Amino acid sequence: MTITTPYWNPLLETLDRERLQKLQLKKFQRIFKWAFDHSRFHRSLYERSGITPSDIQSLDDIRHVPTVEKSMMRDIQRKDPFPYGDALCVPIEDVTEFRQTSGTTGQPVYQPDTWADWEWWAECWAYIIWAQGYRPRDRVFIPFGYNIFVAFWAGHYGAEKIGCEVVPGGVLDTTARLLKIQELMATVMMATPTYILGMADAARNQLGIDPATLSIDKITCAGEPGASIPSTKHRMESAWGAKVYDHSDATEIGAWSYECMAQSGGLHVNKGMFLVEIQDVDTGEPITEPGRKGKMIITAFDRIAQPCVRFDSKDVIEWADYACPCGRTYRLIKGGVLGRADDITKVKGVLLSPSAIEKVVRGVSGLGNEYEVIVEKKEDTDRITLKVEFLPEAESRRMDIEKELTDQLRLKTNLRYDLQFHSMGELPRYEVKAKRFKNLRKKA
Numbered sequence: 402m403t404i405t406t407p408y409w410n411p412l413l414e415t416l417d418r419e420r421l422q423k424l425q426l427k428k429f430q431r432i433f434k435w436a437f438d439h440s441r442f443h444r445s446l447y448e449r450s451g452i453t454p455s456d457i458q459s460l461d462d463i464r465h466v467p468t469v470e471k472s473m474m475r476d477i478q479r480k481d482p483f484p485y486g487d488a489l490c491v492p493i494e495d496v497t498e499f500r501q502t503s504g505t506t507g508q509p510v511y512q513p514d515t516w517a518d519w520e521w522w523a524e525c526w527a528y529i530i531w532a533q534g535y536r537p538r539d540r541v542f543i544p545f546g547y548n549i550f551v552a553f554w555a556g557h558y559g560a561e562k563i564g565c566e567v568v569p570g571g572v573l574d575t576t577a578r579l580l581k582i583q584e585l586m587a588t589v590m591m592a593t594p595t596y597i598l599g600m601a602d603a604a605r606n607q608l609g610i611d612p613a614t615l616s617i618d619k620i621t622c623a624g625e626p627g628a629s630i631p632s633t634k635h636r637m638e639s640a641w642g643a644k645v646y647d648h649s650d651a652t653e654i655g656a657w658s659y660e661c662m663a664q665s666g667g668l669h670v671n672k673g674m675f676l677v678e679i680q681d682v683d684t685g686e687p688i689t690e691p692g693r694k695g696k697m698i699i700t701a702f703d704r705i706a707q708p709c710v711r712f713d714s715k716d717v718i719e720w721a722d723y724a725c726p727c728g729r730t731y732r733l734i735k736g737g738v739l740g741r742a743d744d745i746t747k748v749k750g751v752l753l754s755p756s757a758i759e760k761v762v763r764g765v766s767g768l769g770n771e772y773e774v775i776v777e778k779k780e781d782t783d784r785i786t787l788k789v790e791f792l793p794e795a796e797s798r799r800m801d802i803e804k805e806l807t808d809q810l811r812l813k814t815n816l817r818y819d820l821q822f823h824s825m826g827e828l829p830r831y832e833v834k835a836k837r838f839k840n841l842r843k844k845a
């Protein structure tokens with residue numbers, strides 16, 4: 402069978418705005434009622450603010466539904482029905498999957514899913530990877546330590562769902578993974594940008610293999626903004642001789658947005674499966690037009706065990722001011738997820754965004770892929786330290802590189818940095834999500 406459509410769901414992905422909005426309203430009403438009727442946690446939250454399912458008659462009404470924060474979920478868990486507590490909407494016997502959040506911002510949150518939820522996860526991923534050109538002939542290598550974090554688990558099932566052959570590169574180490582890719586002539590990989598770059602270094606330095614000579618032609622990234630940062634994307638694409646695509650997902654939400662083969666600089670929001678709202682970080686006012694960043698409030702329409710209804714994700718995003726040439730009507734967010742509302746912090750009155758720094762560092766030739774940013778207060782003044790690594794062959798151009806980095810940082814971020822140069826390999830390496838941004842002022 403030859404499938405020629407570029408869309409996983411040709412009907413939904415090209416639906417006109419009006420019909421999409423109708424569908425979104427219907428689906429919101431359904432999941433809101435589901436949470437209201439089946440979750441004691443959601444019901445008491447809604448009752449406290451005096452809102453009931455019959456109050457939702459238009460998309461505008463949705464703004465009155467209280468948002469849910471991760472910290473609220475932490476408080477209700479580790480209680481009966483153990484360990485999920487009052488947000489569980491199905492009998493505990495129906496739960497087939499356990500995952501948990503990584504706990505980077507505190508105690509982890511548990512996430513139950515039913516088998517239907519798990520199939521839903523695979524469906525979310527089918528949209529992503531079909532849009533990125535995966536087809537049944539592809540052999541997908543997943544170099545990920547399959548464990549309690551959701552990461553690429555659902556990508557694995559999504560790839561199977563569309564008919565790809567999947568190779569789970571679980572407990573293998575990096576060199577064994579590379580050799581397996583070479584042996585099997587795998588065509589696709591899924592990993593974090595940090596790991597994709599780390600694997601390329603390992604191929605060259607430990608195996609003497611140029612990764613671009615391997616058979617990988619598509620890479621799907623997640624977990625970090627790198628694949629939407631042009632300089633980082635370029636480093637990955639040229640190292641592997643492959644197309645690199647971004648997507649966005651989270652344990653409590655699902656896989657809600659994806660880059661398509663047009664690589665138009667944004668991610669499509671899967672509007673048939675999610676409602677994405679953008680809110681001003683300070684005032685909570687809705688942002689519906691391009692040109693202003695805000696934090697994302699998101700609803701997953703069809704996930705039932707532990708629903709995600711107006712979840713305050715703290716992801717900072719912005720609507721794009723252009724349509725994608727691929728023909729999808731699913732709206733684009735510009736430049737992917739731009740950071741976390743907690744991370745985007747003001748230094749000397751200027752907004753500092755870690756991804757803006759990454760864009761600069763990865764754009765300077767002669768610097769390695771790793772970097773670290775530390776913001777701290779010294780004698781009442783905010784200081785930013787930026788640690789970077791020189792590539793061995795670039796040591797002789799040290800002065801020029803230092804000047805270029807200083808100028809670019811000044812130009813692109815309007816801030817001054819204390820630069821620290823290290824030799825290759827001195828900064829920490831990460832296999833999954835990197836922790837490169839440290840705001841030490843918070844604790845003080």
Ligand SMILES: [Zn+2]
Pocket residue numbers: 660661662663665669725726727728729
């Ligand atoms: Zn597109």
